[in-house]
Amino acid sequence: MRVLDPAARITASANGTSAGAACEVSVAVSTSPDCHRVDRPPTTWEGDNGQDGVPSITPWRRPAPRLGILAPVPVPRPPIDRLVLLGAAGDLATRHTLPALAHLVADDVLPADLLVVGVGREQLTDESYRALAAQHLADHASGAASVDRLLRRLRWVHADLAQDPDLRTAVGSGPVVAYLALPPAAYAPAVRALGAAGVAAGSRAVVEKPFGQDLATARELTRHLHTVFDESDIFRVDHFLHHQTVQDLLAVRFANPLLAPLWNGRHIERVEITWEETAAVSGRADFYDRTGALRDMVQSHLLQLVALVAMAEPRPGDERSLRDEKVAVLSRVPSLTPAQVATRSARGRYTAGTVGDRRQAGYLEEPGVDRGRSTETHASLVLAVDDPRWHGVPFELRTGKALGAARREIAVHFRSRSGAFLAGGPAVLRLQMSPDRVSLDLQGAGASGLPSVAPLRLEVARPRQSSPASARMLQAVLAGDPTFAVRDDEVEQSWRIVDSVLAGWRTGIPPLEDYPAGSAGPERPRG
Secondary structure, three states: OOOOOOOOEEEEEEOOEEOOOOEEOOOOOOOOOOOOOOOOOOOOOOOOOOHHHOOOOOOOOOOOOOOOOOOOOOOOOOOOOEEEEEOOOOHHHHHHHHHHHHHHHHOOOOOOOOEEEEEEOOOOOHHHHHHHHHHHHHHHOOOHHHHHHHHOOEEEEEOOHHHOOOOHHHHOOOOOEEEEOOOHHHHHHHHHHHHHOOOOOOOEEEEOOOOOOOHHHHHHHHHHHHOOOOHHHEEEOOHHHHOHHHHHHHHHHHOOOOOHHHOOOOOEEEEEEEEEOOOOOOOOHHHHHOOHHHHHHHHHHHHHHHHHHHOOOOOOOOHHHHHHHHHHHHHOOOOOOHHHHHHHEEEEEEEOEEEOOEEEOOHHHOOOOOOOOOOOOEEEEEEOOOOHHHOOOOEEEEEEOOOOOOEEEEEEEEOOOOOOOOOOOOOEEEEEOOOOEEEEEEEEEOOOOOOOEEEEEEEEEOOOOOOOHHHHHHHHHHHOOOOOOEOHHHHHHHHHHHHHHHHHHOOOOOOEEEEEOOOOOOOOOOO
C-alpha cells in the first residue's frame, strides 16, 4: 500500500543551523503483515497468590479474536441511539465530552438518531441545559452550525446519584452508552443506579481515568461494573491513546520494515517517555492533591506507552491480540523492591518561582491543597521489561508540572557502534506531542568534511488532525470498537507496578524533593 502525506514537511539541520528551505515529501510505507512477526502466544501472568505482600493478578485469558479499528470490518454491536451522560453539567462533560460530540457532528459521523441525555443533580430543563452547553461549546468547539445541530439532540434528566435515583427515563428501553463523566467516588452509586434502572443488554459503560487509587480499589470498581456490564462492554477510555503521535508510534513500528529488525535491546540502549508541562495544577488542585503525578500520568498514560513501545507485533486486524500483547509487556515489568524504589524513582513538589514571564506560587499555596499530604507534582521512574528482547534496556519515565520547558515525547536511543569506520554518536528517534513531530537524530559529515562528523536532524511536522483525540475516542466508543480501550487486566498490571512505588514512598524513601517552578525539576533517578 502506498501512503502519500502531502502535508508532511521535512527539514534537515547540521551543527544547529538550517540546511535549506523546507520541501514537500511523500512517503511510501510498507504494511506487510509478515515483516518481523513473532507468531507466539503472549506469556501468561500467573500471579503469586499474594506472596511477599504483592496481590495476585487476574490470570491470562484469550477469548476468541474480534475485529477492531485496525481491521477492515467493523465490530458487530447492537445499534446505539442514546448516549447517557452522567455528570453532564460538570467540568469533564462540558469541557471535553460535549466539544468532542460537536466535532463528530461537524464530521457527519455521529449516528443520525443519537440522543444525548444529560443526567445531573442540577435543577435544569432541556432548554436550560442546552443554554449551558451552548455557553461552554462557544469556548471549546468551533462551527456554529455543528453546535446548533448538537444542541437539538440534548435532553436533561434530573437525578442525584447520592439519593439512589430512578434512571429509567434516562436509559430508556434499548442499549445505551452510559458515559460516567463523574468523580471516581461517584462511579459505584452510578453503576448501582444504572443496574436498578434495568439498562438493556449490550449497553456500554465508559469510565475515564483514574480507574481506582490503587490495585485494591481498581478491582473493587471492576467488581461493581461487572454486576451490570460485561467486561467486553466496559470502555476504560484514555484519549492519550488516540493522539496522533501515539498512533504514529504504532505505524512507525509495524508499517516500516526498516525499523523492525532494530527494535530490540541489541540495538536500543534506552527508552525515555516524558510528559513535562509548564502549566501548574491551577483549577485542578482539589483532584490533583488526592492523586499526584504518579497516579495521574504514570499509571495510565506513560505505562500505556511503555506497553506500545515494547510489545511484540499483534496479529493483523485483531484488537484483542493488540491488547493481549500490551498486557504481556506490563506483566513482565517487575514490581520495584524497597531498595529499588530508593534508587530507581524520584519525586518532587514545586515551590514558588518564575515560569517564562509568569510568577508561579508554590504548590502548597494553591487553593484546595492539603498541606498535610505529601503529594508529588513531579515523578520519575526507571523500569525494566523482564524479557530477552529488552534485556538491559531501561525505560525512563518522567512527568511533572510547573517546569521551565514543556517536553512531551517518546525518545528511543539507539546504541553507538564500536569499532566503526567513522566516530559518531547514537541515533535517536523522537516522537513528539503538542506540536506533533517525528524526528531522527543522526550523524552527517562535518563542515570541514570527513573524517569529522556533526549532528544531523531529520524532522517531519505532522499535519494537524481534523478532530481532537477526545472526539476519535468517543467515535470508537459509539462504534463499539474497543481497540484502544483499557482492559481490566491491563489496569491491574499497571497498578501492581505503581503500588510497589507508592509503598516505598509511604516510608519516606526517596524523600520528596522541592524544586522551584520554572526549573528543570528534580534530578533523575540513579537507576
